[in-house]
Amino acid sequence: MEGENKIKVIKGKKVVINGEIRPATILIRNGIIIDIKEYSIEIKEEHEILIDENELIIMGGLVDSHVHVNEPGRTEWEGFLSATSAAASGGVTTIIDMPLNSSPVTTTYDNLQSKIKSMPGKLRVDVGLLGGIIPGNASEISRMVLEGGVVGFKSFLVHSGIDEFPHVQETDIQEAMDVMKQLRDECGGRDVVMMFHAETEEPIKEATERLEREKADPKLYDTFLQSRPRVSENIAIDKVIELCKKNQVRTHIVHLSSSDAIKSINEAVHHDKVPITAETTYHYLYFVSEQVPYGNTLYKCCPPVREGENKDLLWKAVNEGTIKIIVSDHSPCTLDLKLIEQGDFMKAWGGISSLQLGLPIIWTEAKKRGVSLVKLSEYMSDEPSRLVGLNDRKGSIKIGRDADFVIWDPEESFIVDQDLLMVKNKNSPYHGEKLHGVVHETILRGNKIFKRGDQSISRILGQRLIPTKIHTNSIYPNPTLPEIELLNSLSKSSFIECTNLLFESAPPLANELYEKRPFSSYQQLINDADKIIKSLNPNDKIQVINAHPRIGSSAAQVKKSSSISYREQNCDKDSSIDQSILETLKNLNNQYESKFGFKFVEFVNGRSKSEIIPIIEQRLNNEKQSELDKGLSEMIEISKSRLLKLK
Ligand SMILES: [Zn+2]
Secondary structure, three states, rough: OOOOOOOOOEEEEEEEOOOOOEEEEEEOOOEEEEEEEOOOOOOOOEEEEEEEEEEEEEEEEEEEEEEOOOOOOOOOOHHHHHHHHHHHHHEEEEEEEOOOOOOOOOOOHHHHHHHHHHHOOOOOOEEEOOOOOOOOHHHHHHHHOOOOOOEEEEEOOOOOOOOOOOOOOHHHHHHHHHHHHHHHHOOOOOOEEEEEEEOHHHHHHHHHHHHHOOOOOOOOHHHHHOOOHHHHHHHHHHHHHHHHHHHHHOOOEEEOOHHHHHHHHHHHHOOOOEEEEEEEEHHHHHHHHHOOOOHHHOOOOOOOOOOOOHHHHHHHHHHOOOEEEEEOOOOOOOOHOOOOOOOOOOOOOOOEOOHHHHHHHHHHHHHHHOOHHHHHHHHHHHHHHHHHHOOOOOOOEEOOEEOOOOEEEEEEEEEEHHOOOOOOOOOOOOOOOOEEEEEEEEEEEOOEEEOOOEEOOOOOOEEOOOHHHHHOOOOOOOOOOOOOOHHHHHHHHHHHHHHHHHHOHHHHHHHHHHHHHOOHHHHHHHHHHHHHHHHHHHHHHHHHHHHOOOOOHHHHHHHOOOHHHHHHHOOOHHHHHOOHHHHHHHHHHHHHHHOOOOOOOOOOOOOOOHHHHHHHHHHOOHHHHHHHHHHHHHHHHHHHHHHHOOO
């Protein structure tokens, strides 16, 4: 990456920070916001001024947690390059990809790998991946989270539109929720969200059969609207609430359309404290069914765009904060599947293309309704990133987060020309609409990735996103440490989780280390840890040393506590070594622990287990005090070597 350590600066008179619009200067290093200062501070000569803006709004980059990229397999519908290009030009710096309609669908660890393989070289913004839950795949869930790094799961309560992604029954949901609870217990309280397309089959079937009997006109939008009644959503949402309440697993309703269901969601959240959220989408907050043109199937999506009165009630829920997440549900297909000529709403593929237009679509409506752009920033950046566990990196402008921004003009308006959209299939029901709000520039981790009227910026700087908790979890096979700037700003539990990668730190060390922030580098952090350890009282020292896994425990045990230790101790080769060596090591560890009262720690440094035996034998002859200090200094050596591997 360019300009590694150089400080970049964004100055603006109208910056959306912490719930208000104010002048500010933002300092960025290594793609992370390291400070937010007064507007008037003096800028050092060696700093690079990225943006200096008086008039335009500077806001955190948008996070769209509901995008169907469809690559691999249905790349003619949409692909990573086209989708992320459209996102970049719309001020969206993070998208979360749905587990369908790619082929294969993202419902197994292996399928997830083929998705991951299709991504390199195509990401203009950051991308997180969702897995899918279908009947019978509960056994894939843990691996997709822990080894695959998915940010959540999506499932359907009604036919998904493609046969390879069947919808779930209550027993499937229960099975999946049981796995989620287990995951949470095993991995220190991590919550992985389960998202639901909440419509239920029966009312749809009933209505469709009736409409067929009545020979209702399939080119009339109202026919389609009647075929997907609100009650279908309401019943499904009540079912999800019930299961969520029973299991207390983090749950989310995608693309809420029926305003009738707002009441039960509100009650569940506020009265019953159920861990559930709901999102609505651009099209439900913009279009109304009364105005859908005869036979124009570009407006078809499921659940459907409903009446004007329904739209008003959705906006009321946004205004009151029952709905705090607004996303695109960008779900394009090739034009032939829309059956434009035929104009048959009942047969056409459902899904609306809108990824690039979110900010102006929502702002155009919001300003009419007195909803502030500060609130939009919250609902289009902060809350979607929180939903998928990326809130420590993504969302509105905050120290420690990625330096992602959208710079835009809320006053300017434009007429949507679908030919200028960057998505693969450009036909959109927004074509010809007059919208307010024009994106001028988009910045991803301190780099310009879009500038209005400048097609030359076509950088591929996007990354796949894995939540920090998964990122650093010791049982994830390739954990990495975040940038030091991010570490400095993490919550205490996330901070400790990160430092655990270096020290498996017990509370006496972890707490003091947390108090020592900020660190200028990991080297400094390790030096400080060394000093802290030396100053601890003997009992605390023993607590720290005992947090380290035993050298010579069973491979499975070591793997469970730390995949780094597992590698350091060459546990993968345990099955091929002489069992008597492991037995001897076990006996020596027991002798050591009963003599000194703490664990034997040695920087193995690639040596085999048989080479450790004479070392532990020799160290058994030492005094307790010197052994304690020796073990602790070995721990510091271990952390130094880990630092090289983890960066
Ligand atoms: Zn969708």
